[in-house]
Amino acid sequence: DTGVSQDPRHKITKRGQNVTFRCDPISEHNRLYWYRQTLGQGPEFLTYFQNEAQLEKSRLLSDRFSAERPKGSFSTLEIQRTEQGDSAMYLCATSWDGTGAEAFFGQGTRLTVV
Amino acid sequence: GNSVTQMEGPVTLSEEAFLTINCTYTATGYPSLFWYVQYPGEGLQLLLKATKADDKGSNKGFEATYRKETTSFHLEKGSVQVSDSAVYFCALRMSSGNTPLVFGKGTRLSVIA
16 A cells, blocks of 8 residues: 555546545545645645544535545545536545644546536 | 635746745644645645744755744745656645645746756
């Protein structure tokens, strides 16, 4: 296990379809974050888990978005009824607890809604 | 709310030039500060960090000092290389509680030979 793994790397979908992304964390990390990054912008926080508990959700996370982390291991992010505005890079990051703990990022899933 | 402001890019420098990328933050408490780098086609990687005032983070020739009085964490390198071409992101994370990283918009650096 050398890092955070995200699948798929790329996803093209038609407007209105549902999509699901997966993130496999570094095994010792109990914190898992989802971010969205659009062109020319920094990553924007979507949601955060500590173990299996979803502790915080951004106002960016509309009711079409849902995230899970069963048993505190891998996580999934589902987008229902996709819209063109959902097109972005979706990033997963994981970390230890602790002040100043750095986050390790996966390579992201690029979503294109056509 | 907490936020990070970075200088606008792109920044284009010749090899061996001095680099400064400005970063200032707004926070209600005492954040930890980070610089992340994103090379073309790769994920975000931590470049350096500082967790308290006057700390200096350093890595790969890059440095940044946590300045509480000016709420800044400017990134510097004395002599850039072509391989430093990437997008650089400044970020903060509050030290208390379970909080996510807050990022700036990023600064694209291009180094030409």
